[in-house]
Amino acid sequence: MKKRFIKGTLIIYPLYVLLVWLYLFQWADVGIPAAYEGTAADPATFMTDRELELSQEYSRYRNFLSFATIPLEWIIYIGVLVFGLSHGFKKFGERISRFRIVSIPVYVLLLSALTWFLTFPVDYAYRYLSVHYGISTQSFSSWMRDEMLGFWIGFIIMALLITVLYMLIRRFEKRWWLYAWVGLIPFIVLMMYIQPVIIDPLYNDFYELQNKELEEKILTLAERADVPADRVYEVNMSEETNSMNAYVNGIGSSLRIVLWDTTLNRLQEDEVLFIMAHEIGHYVMNHLYWNLFGLLVGSFIGLYAGYRILRFAFRKWGDAWNVKDMSDIAGLPVLYIVLSLLTFVATPVELAISRNAEADADRYAIEMTEDVDAAIGSFQELTVNGLSDVNPPALVKYMRYGHPTMMERIHMLESYNDEKSSP
Template sequence: MKKRFVIWAGLLFAIYATLMGFYLLSWADFGVPDALKGTGADPATFMSERELELSAAYSRYQVFVSFVAMPYEWIIYIGVLVFGASALFRNTSEKVSRFTSIQVPIYVLFLSILTWVLTFPIDFAHRWFSVEYGISNQTFSGWMRDQMISFWLSTLITALLITALYLLIRKFPKRWWLFAWMGLIPFLIFMMYIQPVVIDPLYNDFYELQDKELETKILALADEADIPAERVYEVNMSEKTNAMNAYVNGIGDNLRIVLWDTTLNGLEDREVLFIMAHEIGHYVMNHLYWNLFGAIASSLVLLYLGYRLIHVVLRKWGDAWGVRGIDDIASLPALLLVVSLLSFVSTPAELAISRNAEKAADTYAIEMLEDKEAAVGSFQKLAVNGLSDVNPPALVKFFQYGHPTLMERIKMLENYEK
């Protein structure tokens, strides 16, 4: 079984990677429709010839790495099962303690270390292209520091969640998916509440916006939208990247309006105000809460389908993998595989909903400020700074874009009429 897995996994992955490479580098059309040539949506009007070349290469290489990473994750989960690593991790954790509350975190730590090591080349490839094309300026040591923070934070959270999950599986073998979902709801709300003040500061320094005149203008927009914000935060992203961003996140008294300092340095005040009006639009239209509701609803579906499918998977291959049953922590890679596949299938629909929300926020911003020139200019500069592909192929858009393409956004703004 091990030899057959290596042969088939290697062969199928090689074929897939080759086809994706040809699609992205040769077959797919990244061009500009004739109807939009010469307009503000045509990158040739706001990018130099060199920038156009860099943008095309950078976006295609990064997208290729992202597409390759998807099946690679599935291969890791299957490999952990086929080669007996999952059973080995379980046996080791059982030797350490007889208590589930200790066994599961130990198992999760082993699995997290292995998957981090195996996926490190993918993460490093993303970083290498970002550095090579001038998007990232973060030192390797700084990048590794962020990697370690992410690893330990995600391992801790995962260990807590998986421990609770397997306790439920053992106590409620037929209804664990429902009780797990009920417990996930307060957890998601709690994470959304603490994200701006606990998690985000682990990676960057946040401080009050230094430009008080601009802050006054942003807070005036927030006040007009009934956002309970008393200050605007600036984050020092320039030590890591040249890309630009801004956002509104958090709920309740932890809500924050945040600007990357690269955005402040790269855009005029009018353009910054448009970007902030877009983010404020998300708040006004309750997109933050709709995102939370969507996560809650989709998690219910994923948990139920996972419950139904994991039994089928374990009946067929559980014995060969050394997995005793669904309540055996060694079944975790199989459960993660099922959930990952289900998430992949649902991705196009989720991204389509997200693109619609982003379009609505763009409409809100242009109607709020009525500054078409600043709106178009902000997106053009975002494209230049991030070497973004303004018109990606349909496959890339459907599986990776939570925003409309920059070409679609600029076209909409240019055609805007009050």
């Protein structure tokens, strides 16, 4: 089995990477459709030749890295099983403690550390591209701090979830997926509540918006939309990036309206107000709660499908992997692979729903502000500062874009202007 794994990986993976390269750098059409040439959606009207060249390069390399590395974790998890590392991690955890509440987190830590180490070159490649093309301004030490912080936060959350899950699997052999889903509901709601007030501040400094006049205008927009906010927060992202962003997140008393300082520094006031109207639109149209509903439905389907697939996989290959049954923590890599594959299959649907929600928020924002020039200007500036590809290849759009392309968004704004001016 080891030889087949090595041989298959050395043949199939390089072929896959080659196909990805050919698609992105040779076959994909990156030109601007004739219907958009000369319009506000045409990057030639608001980007220099050099900026346009850099945006296409940066997007291609990032997309290549993203697609090329999709199978890497699957390969790692299969390798952990095939080479017996998973069984070794399990035995090490059991030597530390015979209690599963201790041995399972030890196993999760070992598997997480190995995966982090093997995928670190990919993370660094993303950082290199971002720095090379002038997007990231973050020092290496600061970036490593965020990497380690993310690792430990992820480990703590995953160790908790996996420990509870495997206790449920041992106790309820045929219904564990249902009880796990029920337990997931309060956990997801809790995470939505604590994310803005506990986790996000670990990475960046949040403080009240210094421009009180602008804050008053944003809060006026929020009041018109019945958004229960009494302050606007600013976050010092300029220490890390030249990109721009703003968002409304949290639920209940943890609700926050947040602006990156890069957005404040690079956009005009009316452009900032359009961006905030867009984010408020998400809140007004209950996109946060629809996302929660979608996550719960998706997790229900995913856990049930995972249960069925795991039963089949362990019956067929359990002995070869030295995994006793589904409740054996040594089989965790199989669970990771199955859930990852299910997530991959669901991604185009999730992104299509997200793009529709973003388009709705754009329409809400322009109807609220009625300032087409500011709206178009904000999107053009976002494109330039983020070196965004306004017209990505179809596969990239459907597998990576949670927003409509900038070409589509700007075209919608121009169409709104035409509709408004028509009798």
